[in-house]
Amino acid sequence: MSKKDVLNLDSILLELGQFGWYQIRNYCFILIPIAFSAVYSSQYIFAAGNLEYRCKVPVCESSPPKFETNGWGGWALPDGGGRCERFVAVGGSCTPEAFHPTDTERCDSWIYEHNDTIVATFDLACEEWKRTLVGTIHSAGIFFALPLTAYISDSFGRRVAFILTAVAPAIMGVIRSFSTSYVMYIIFELLEAIVGSGVYSSGFILALEMVGINRRVLGGNIISCTFAIGQAVVALVAWAVPEWRTLTRIIYAPSFIFILYCFVIEESVRWLLSKGRKKEAARIIFKAAEINKRKLSPETIKQLTDETTQLEDTSVVENKESLVLQVLRSRVLISRLFICAFWWITVTFIYYGLSINSVSLGGNSYVNYILTALVEIPGYCLSVLTLDRFGRKASIMTAFFVCGLSLFGLPFIPTHLQWLQTSLNLLGKLSISMAFSSIYIYTSELYPTSVRHSLVALCSMAGRIGQVIAPQTPLLMAYMESLPYLLFGIMAAIAGLLMLLTPETLHIQLPDTVKQAEGIAVAPRTKKTTDIIVD
DSSP states (O other), rough: OOOEEEEOOHHHHHHHHHOOOHHHHHHHHHHHHHHHHHHHHHTHHTTOOOOOEEEEOOTTTOOOSOOTTTTHHHHSSGTTTSSSEEEEEEESSSSSSGGEEEEEEEOOEEESSSSSHHHHHHTOOOOOHHHHHHHHHHHHHHHHHHHHHHHHHHHHOOHHHHHHHHHHHHHHHHHTTTSSHHHHHHHHHHHHHHHHTHHHHHHHHHTTTTGGGGGGHHHHHHHHHHHHHHHHHHHHHHHHHOOOHHHHHHHHHHGGGGGGGGTTTOOOOOHHHHHTTHHHHHHHHHHHHHHHOOOOOOOOHHHHHOOOOOOOOOOOOOOHHHHHHHHHHHHHHHHHHHHHHHHHHHHHHHHHHHHHTTTTTTOOOOHHHOOOOOHHHHHHHEEEEEEEEHHHHHHHHHHHHHHHHHHHGGGGGGGTTTHHHHHHHHHHHHHHHHHHHHHHHHHHSOOOOOGHHHHHHHHHHHHHHHHHHGGGGHHHHHHEEEEEHHHHHHHHHHHHHHHHGOOOOOOOOOOOOOHHHGGGGGGOSSSSSSGGGOO
């Protein structure tokens, strides 16, 4: 088969415009659910946020009870606070003589500073593990969501997966806002994560598969910046509406509008071609050319309308089962899977660990979280500036090492240098954010089209291990305050070293077959991306 009989989508995208008005329009639609996904992925930090509480001492309480003790806490509660224990009452009055000076007993009821979080609503005082379990449950839901979304995406289309995962959270989130018990709350937290957490990956792939080679990094980082803005928005909304039931309804109800995306979002052309549905792909390409005000060459038009033209170097559409077997037999792709899995565990553990712990820092917890979210944007901008200039490997490796050094050194900074501790914490978040967005792009470039979402999802699934552990880091700090940061630093350093074992993908077209994916390591690279074909 001659080259004229081979349909090369990346070459068509150069004619079409790598990031024209058609792609920009699609991006604008895709970015809105992705911003909401950021809100949903972090809402539990505020809905299940920690708050001050103290033991209830019936003989001393006013009517109605108030959190402030007005002095009597000094003799009724240990250290004047008494979160889980109180001094044993030996009399029936609220005087110093009515309480034992040393003997304490376990509290059986509590007074909360406010009722804005589920800690007060479901009476979770002195059960910190139940509060942190909410984040772990959410992360566990993502673990199940990724393969489910990937199966739908690779089997029924990126568009189908994207719309389903954009709308489904609204149902689960609104129901969760009416929870009558802690068990009901975490069940719907899990279900919401399962049905909705795939919106980021499906949207990411749907967007990038219609973007040209030289705009992949820019396109990927626009999505990452949108996610960071979404995280800042949830903190602002929670600051304005702290009560968790109202907050939950406000942030989830708008997602019902994404049902209308059935009429505005097109399917991925690359996915359609991989499934042999060339007529549908051609229709979208011609539509995109019209919107971008680009004229396709006669040769491209002939390739799109000629039924004998095939995608790349494949004479028939690859069978999904044979593809899976090819991947399993490929030592190259299997080794990449294990390496990518460790990268994802590292970036999720550090990324979410730093975000969750930011609300425990001194000062306004909402401001701390907003700063921790917005500092990601400079990291994404650095990714745009470095990935295409210095290559994927050098950029990501540097980000891992800078993150590792800043977080590993953070516990050794004296406490009176709080500004330096905060700076290193933000530098670590900036660096891991750069690595996170870059890993998403880099990983998607290592695998063939027909199973790209499945293999990226498999790596991302492994990453959920880090995300599941991250909400428990506040508990680790109770045993050794510097332990999470030491773990962050060591894992980042190891992840950086593993970059030496994978190929550079700078200026390489997205592989459509297993053979092409294996050939990345030896593919020629020039600055003229139009001359580069992975074979």
